[in-house]
Amino acid sequence: MQPPLVEVRNATVAYGPVAAVVAASLTIEAGETIGLIGESGSGKSSFARMLVGLAVPSAGQVLFDGGDIAALGGPALLKFRRDVQMIFQDPVASLSPRMTIGRLLAEPLQIHGIDRAKAWPGVLELVRRVNLPETILGKYPHQVSGGQARRVGIARALVLRPRLVVADEPTAGLDVSVQGDLVNLLTELQRDFGLTYLLVSHNLNVVRAMADRFAVMYLGQLIEVGPARQIFAAPAHPYTRALIAATPRLDPERTHPPALLAGEIPNPADLPPGCRFQSRCPYVDDHCRAVEPPPAPLADGRIVRCHKPLAG
Amino acid sequence: MNDPLLQIRDLSVHFRTGNGTAEVLRHVSLDLARGRLVGVVGESGSGKSTLAATLLRLLPPNLARLDGAITFEGRNLLTLPPAETEALRGTRFAMIFQDPMTALNPVFTIGNQLVEFQRAKQPSASRADLRARAVRMLARVGIADPARRLDDYPHEFSGGMRQRVMIAAALLTEADLLIADEPTTALDPTIEAQIVALMRELHAEIGSTMMLISHSLGLVSQLCDDVVVLYAGTVVETGPMAEIFRNPLHPYTRALIACEIGHDVARGDRLASIPGEVPDVTRVPPGCIFAGRCPDVVPACREAVPELRAFGPDRRAACSRL
Numbered sequence: 001m002q003p004p005l006v007e008v009r010n011a012t013v014a015y016g017p018v019a020a021v022v023a024a025s026l027t028i029e030a031g032e033t034i035g036l037i038g039e040s041g042s043g044k045s046s047f048a049r050m051l052v053g054l055a056v057p058s059a060g061q062v063l064f065d066g067g068d069i070a071a072l073g074g075p076a077l078l079k080f081r082r083d084v085q086m087i088f089q090d091p092v093a094s095l096s097p098r099m100t101i102g103r104l105l106a107e108p109l110q111i112h113g114i115d116r117a118k119a120w121p122g123v124l125e126l127v128r129r130v131n132l133p134e135t136i137l138g139k140y141p142h143q144v145s146g147g148q149a150r151r152v153g154i155a156r157a158l159v160l161r162p163r164l165v166v167a168d169e170p171t172a173g174l175d176v177s178v179q180g181d182l183v184n185l186l187t188e189l190q191r192d193f194g195l196t197y198l199l200v201s202h203n204l205n206v207v208r209a210m211a212d213r214f215a216v217m218y219l220g221q222l223i224e225v226g227p228a229r230q231i232f233a234a235p236a237h238p239y240t241r242a243l244i245a246a247t248p249r250l251d252p253e254r255t256h257p258p259a260l261l262a263g264e265i266p267n268p269a270d271l272p273p274g275c276r277f278q279s280r281c282p283y284v285d286d287h288c289r290a291v292e293p294p295p296a297p298l299a300d301g302r303i304v305r306c307h308k309p310l311a312g
Numbered sequence: 313m314n315d316p317l318l319q320i321r322d323l324s325v326h327f328r329t330g331n332g333t334a335e336v337l338r339h340v341s342l343d344l345a346r347g348r349l350v351g352v353v354g355e356s357g358s359g360k361s362t363l364a365a366t367l368l369r370l371l372p373p374n375l376a377r378l379d380g381a382i383t384f385e386g387r388n389l390l391t392l393p394p395a396e397t398e399a400l401r402g403t404r405f406a407m408i409f410q411d412p413m414t415a416l417n418p419v420f421t422i423g424n425q426l427v428e429f430q431r432a433k434q435p436s437a438s439r440a441d442l443r444a445r446a447v448r449m450l451a452r453v454g455i456a457d458p459a460r461r462l463d464d465y466p467h468e469f470s471g472g473m474r475q476r477v478m479i480a481a482a483l484l485t486e487a488d489l490l491i492a493d494e495p496t497t498a499l500d501p502t503i504e505a506q507i508v509a510l511m512r513e514l515h516a517e518i519g520s521t522m523m524l525i526s527h528s529l530g531l532v533s534q535l536c537d538d539v540v541v542l543y544a545g546t547v548v549e550t551g552p553m554a555e556i557f558r559n560p561l562h563p564y565t566r567a568l569i570a571c572e573i574g575h576d577v578a579r580g581d582r583l584a585s586i587p588g589e590v591p592d593v594t595r596v597p598p599g600c601i602f603a604g605r606c607p608d609v610v611p612a613c614r615e616a617v618p619e620l621r622a623f624g625p626d627r628r629a630a631c632s633r634l
Contacts, residue, residue, distance in 0.1 A: 033579070039500030040471075145589065146356075175355040175527065176571040180583030187580065202500060205573035209581050228579060246505035248530030250572045252557035257534075260509055261502050264470060280502075 003066035005030040005164060005196050006051060011060030013046045018269050020046035022220040023060065025295065025303075030163070033190065033197040035211030035228070037204060037243065041268065042217040048166045048200045052086045064164070082112060085162040089169040091153035095141045101152055102137035108159045123159055129192070130155045130185060147178040154185070158193065166198045171206050183209050204247045208232070216240050219268055219276040222295065226302030226312075234311035236304045238281050275307070283308055316343035317488060317521045318367070323380035323390075325362055325371070332594040333376050336362045338545045340380070341620065344489065349515050349522045351536030351553065353529060353568070357590045358542040360525045364491045367523075368405055369397040403432050406487035410494040412478035416466040422477055423462030426450075429481045449480040453510060472503035476510070483514060493525045508534055529572055533557055538626075541565050544590050544601045547620055551627035561629040564602045600632070608633055 006028040013021040020043040028034055038044040049055035050062060053069055062069050064080060072080050088094035095104050105127070109119050127134060130151040141149060150170070157165055170186065171179045187210055190197060201207045207214075214231050216224040216239065224237040235241040242261045249256060263280040272278065274289040281288065285308075293305045298312030325337040337359045344350055352360045365371055367382065369389065382389040384404075389397060409415045417425060426446035427439060434442065443462065450458035453476040466474060475495065482490055495511070496504040512535055515522055526532050532539060532553065539556045541549040541564065549562040560566045570584040577583075588605035591597055597604065599614035606613065610633065618632040 039502065176529075176568065177355055177586035180571055180573075180585035183583050184585075187582075204501075205575070205577060208579075209573060209577045209583055210579060212579055242502050246501040247575075248501075248504070248508075248528055248534060249575055250529045250533050250557060250569065252533050252554040254534065257509075260506055264472065 002030070003063070004028060005065065006198075007061075007063040007066075008047075008051070009061045009063065011050060011057040011062060013043070013050050013055050014058045015046075019058075019220050020055075021050060021057075023295075024220075024222045025060075026215055026222060026225060028164070028196060028198065030196050031190075031194060032212045033199060033210050035204075035207035035214045036198055036200045036217065037202065037207060037214060038217030039202055039243075039265070041219070041265065043220040044200050044217050045168060047217065048086070048168055048198060051164070051198060052084050052166050053080065054086075078112065082160040083163045085157040085160065085165050087153050087157045087165060087167040087170060089172055091149040092141045094153065095149075095156075097141055099140075100137065101139055101141070101144070104141070104152065105137070105156055105159055108156065112160060114160075119159075123155075126155045126158055129189070131181075146174055147182065150174065150182055151185070154189070158189065161193070162195070164196045164198070166200070168200045169203075170199060170201070171203070172201070179206065186210060204244060216243070219265070219271070221276060221305055222303070223277070223305045224302060225304075226298075226300070230300055230302060230312070236298060236302055236309040236311045237277075237306045238283055238310060239277050241310060242280075275305075277306075315346060317346045317384070318344040319381075319383040320344075321381045321383070323363075323366065323382065324377060325359075325366055325375070326377035327372065328374045328376045329594060331592075335593045335596050336545050337366070338596070339617075340542075340545075340547055342540060342547060342550065344521055344523065345538070346521055347519045348537045349512075349524065349535060350538045350540060351524045351526060351532035352540045352542060353526060353532055354542035355527060355568075355590065357544060357593070359545040360542050361493055363542070364407070364493050364523065364525055367489070367491060368401055368407060369394075370401075399432075402429065402485055402487070404487055405489045405491065406482040406485045408475075408478055408482045408490065408492040408495045410497050412474040413466060415478060415481075416474065418466055421463050421465055422450075422469070426462070426477075426481055426484060430484050433486065446480070446484065449484050450477070452514070453477075453480045453483075454506075455480075472499055472507065475499060475507055479507070479511065479514070483518065486520075488520060490520055490522045491525070492522065494527070495524070496531065497526075504531075511535060529557070529569065541568070545593055545596075546601050546617075547628075547630065548602065549627075549629040550620075551624075555624075555627060561623060561627070561634055562602075562631050563606045563608050563633075565629075567605075567607070600630075 004027040008024055008026045010023050010025050012019055012023055036044050046055050105123050106116055109116050132151050171182055199207050211228050213227050215222050218239050224240045235244055261280045266279050275293055278284045278288050288307055293307045295303050295305050297303055300312045302312050320340055320342040323337055323340040327334045327336055354360045427442040430442045447458045455461055496507050536553050539553050543564050549565045560569055567586045586605055600618050603609045603613040618630045620628045620630040622628050
């Protein structure tokens with residue numbers, strides 16, 4: 001049997017006294033799309049950075065193709081850096097303002113010692129594939145529209161023909177009139193290039209159009225992991241349920257008033273014992289305040305960190 | 313819509329830019345009915361933030377042209393001397409910004425600032441009275457232990473709490489018109505839902521007129537009584553919220569609604585978008601401003617600018633094909 005493309009085993013990413021990712025485990029099969037959902041400070045960006053090797057776990061492991069990425073060196077490390085690419089949230093800020101789009105697209109080839117003359121026709125094909133005009137190659141990042149800049153970021157990530165693409169908030173800040181195009185494009189590229197995606201977002205609906213499975217983070221922990229269909233039909237963790245209910249929807253009849261959570265997100269540097277969601281959970285009891293729930297499988301296969309799951 | 317709080321007539325706002333004159337708002341006419349919560353929706357470049365800035369007379373120095381009239385209590389705000397418009401800000405008009413850190417001063421305590429926000433209207437009130445009012449308002453917007461928190465600085469509050477403080481500050485001014493520009497954009501969904509519920513509750517209680525500027529149709533449908541749809545500097549449709557979203561008239565409003573991702577979306581569903589791009593307002597094309605992206609366009613649309621016409625008592629739309 002093939003190992004999963006990615007296997008995160010009990011991994012923790014700590015910045016000083018605060019752990020951004022806490023004992024997280026997740027497997028990603030080749031060809032699937034995971035939606036990683038959570039609010040600011042939940043650790044979702046740190047989790048994404050850990051997958052691409054930009055953040056190093058202080059405990060636990062990240063395996064890619066069965067190999068621990070912390071142990072990679074030499075040619076194996078270079079290959080990992082080709083196989084795994086990240087699309088950043090703000091493409092203009094993540095691209096050098098002094099390079100033309102053409103040079104920006106050629107740069108990854110240069111870094112990996114790939115013959116530019118041989119690879120260039122493939123780059124041009126990619127530019128067409130993401131629906132950019134060839135004239136864009138002579139422009140600078142600040143001269144292109146927000147939607148075009150996202151497409152440049154996508155093309156640049158695909159130049160090295162990666163297997164795993166990690167996209168951080170792929171549509172944040174875009175107008176709804178162009179957001180749909182970008183989501184459709186990502187879906188098509190996945191099919192055409194056989195990509196595996198980890199999509200990081202706080203916007204449930206955008207990710208829902210793409211994800212097979214969801215991983216929900218709260219204060220550094222994966223609190224619910226399972227198939228999109230199960231999670232949206234019947235969320236098991238009270239936080240997942242609140243997040244789904246809070247997502248604004250066009251509802252002129254106002255038949256779906258958002259369910260409200262009370263309370264605030266606690267300071268991650270000063271957490272109480274017990275469950276991390278206790279300050280906002282409508283179902284909290286003494287056991288929740290004393291004992292932190294471990295990740296546990298439900299009957300339907302979902303993994304949930306809750307003493308009293310609502311479903312499954 | 314008798315006796316509107318504010319009447320905007322034929323408002324045009326142009327700016328000088330490196331590429332020529334940007335006609336950011338063109339011939340905007342609107343009434344803000346007293347006590348209503350009005351949502352202004354539109355994409356980037358629609359002019360919605362410029363509309364708010366014009367109401368408050370906070371326009372940048374590259375202003376090239378300011379035409380039309382904004383009538384408030386019988387006076388045209390656009391021709392008032394600067395000192396008088398300044399006197400209206402913070403007393404009659406108040407603003408809730410997207411990022412409260414830009415509006416709150418980081419070097420003063422929240423208590424200090426909440427007292428100063430009230431000062432313009434209550435020059436002779438004692439500091440203790442104004443602090444007591446601030447404590448009551450902070451409690452009202454859901455800040456725990458408000459008397460103690462008055463002595464905290466803005467950075468000691470979380471993002472959601474700062475936005476509550478900002479809302480409390482705006483309400484303490486007892487302004488006639490509250491303008492909220494994307495007040496929840498920077499907040500996470502579960503906190504956003506709390507702030508939206510709070511704004512709705514406070515609006516019902518206080519009854520002031522509110523203008524909510526947002527790109528989120530979902531948010532506007534949850535909060536607003538009326539909707540104004542702006543596209544590239546012109547009003548294309550106005551009317552009561554439920555009617556606009558149930559039965560949109562203008563092709564742009566329909567296209568915008570079609571782009572909303574429903575709660576039944578599943579993996580692999582193709583999402584809608586609006587082909588083309590927002591026109592460059594430094595070179596405004598003749599005819600209907602939406603003609604370049606409109607699925608229903610006919611040659612006549614590219615000739616004359618369609619008027620905002622009435623369709624029923626409260627509804628208006630600017631499309632010559634309706």
